[in-house]
Amino acid sequence: MPQIEAVNLSKRYGTFAALSSLNLRIEGSKCVGYLGPNGSGKTTTLKLFTDMIRASEGKALINGVPVHENKRMALEHYGALIESPEIYPSFTPKEALSMTAEIRGVPREEGAKRIEEAVAEVKMEEWIDKKVGKFSKGMKQRALAAALLSDPDVVLLDEPTTGLDPRGMSEVRELLSL
């Protein structure tokens, strides 16, 4: 059963505490909202769960595997959109997704099949061979969302609808409900 856990997780920048002693355990197949005012440490938490930053104290675990100590194993069946990630502008969604699949160790044929499915889910078949640099923000979000559809156990999203128009927001929500 998928599981994420924070044990006494803290992040300090000098004297400023961005996150203080977070203890959290979420398991099972569910969609959980992680809410709080600006500056409360939401993005910091997600960054700690993806090893984008180092914890000052405590541990972040995915399926029982500590992220910082064993990143590859912890993030193997895991997808994340933190802050505003971008896809390489000179790449097509197909190339970007192939690279992600390759890094995740998905065999080539299976990867190609999964990409096809994921692209169909986000309704981007027509755009699969177009350069990402020409995409609108909404299109980029869709392409990024496609990367998450490679069957991960855990998906972490940081304000995934920010900057999107109402239609884009609705599409992202639709994707999340799949």
Place this chain on the structure above:
Amino acid sequence: MTAKTLLSHSFRIAGKDLTELFRNRLGLVMLVLMPIFMMSMVGFIYPSSGSTVSNLPIALVNEDRGYWNSTIPSQTLVTLLQQINSKTGMMVLSNASRVDDLKSLVQKGDIDGGIVIPGNFSASIMNGEQGTLIIVTDQSNPQISATIQAVLSSVFDQLGTALAQQKVQSLNPAVNASNSLAIVKPYKVQTEGVVSGDTSYFNFIAPGIMAMTVMMSVMTGLPVAISQEKEIGTLDGMMVAPINRLSIILGKTLGQTARGLIQGVLILVLSVGLFGVVIQGSIVLVFGLLLLGVFSFVGLGIVITSVAKDQETAQMMMMTLMFPMMFLSGVFFPIQQMPWYMQTISKMLPLTYASQALRKVMVLGAGIPAISAELTILIVFGVVMTAIALPVFRRMMTR
């Protein structure tokens, strides 16, 4: 994570960086144009063969008053001077009436220098004394001034020798031309290089420029490869992937190495194909040195990129470091010409050893034993900088 996965991820990242480079048409054009421009400029300005001195505008002032109405010595001198010049084409000779006119022409920039035959020239010669010739130079241009001095001194030396030979032969008709030369000049100097053929400034500068271009390629490429990705957000995508930080740094290094090598090879091809540089040593060793040069600069580049807050700062830091390196590493001028304290700084820079080793291999045909000191320094520098770069880069990625 196995070494195989680590390497496979690194190659993927390097491949990604190169794909981006090849798709950025303007960037690619610049990548190719930069070494072409650099080598073309240097190559055409300082060709590897033929005389580098020609058509220097020189004015002649003949103030010789003669000796009992005879100006034979000065006339002979002018005739011989014109004969030698017509063969070599070193000067464009004109006449000026007075020394002041000659100086005024130099000040205006109409001529590069002048020759003055003083009023007592013929009298001195006829009285068995040494005749004096004056060379007037343009002090605002020390290089041309030195060239003119050297050229004219050599011409007058030839003239003096010819006159002395004539005199010896006239004193003793039994002496032939060859003997008279041996009497006038008992020694002749023969210069031989380590390898056959003449040397030139281009042969000196080409290996240095190769090493410098590789350095510039790495140092300017890294801020783009790392800081720019950090700024536009593509690095975040890589960070949340199950990929080791070492793979990222290795991938970036490989990408930059390939980029540097492309430019290095271009320079090599241009030097050999267009400007006639002969590689006396092993071409494999030249490539090996280029690779080693990249390796020694990459660590330094990564440290700077990691320390800098953004791409702009990283580029500024790189430029600040690159410029002194270009001038202090003996790329353009031999470091032996510098004062001792500058030579000490020069000996701390990897570019000095990269260009020195390349020069030894390309110009002198040196093998590995002859460049072992440079190789050792470059390897040690590269290893130390990479050892510093790895934790600094990891720290930068997970601040």
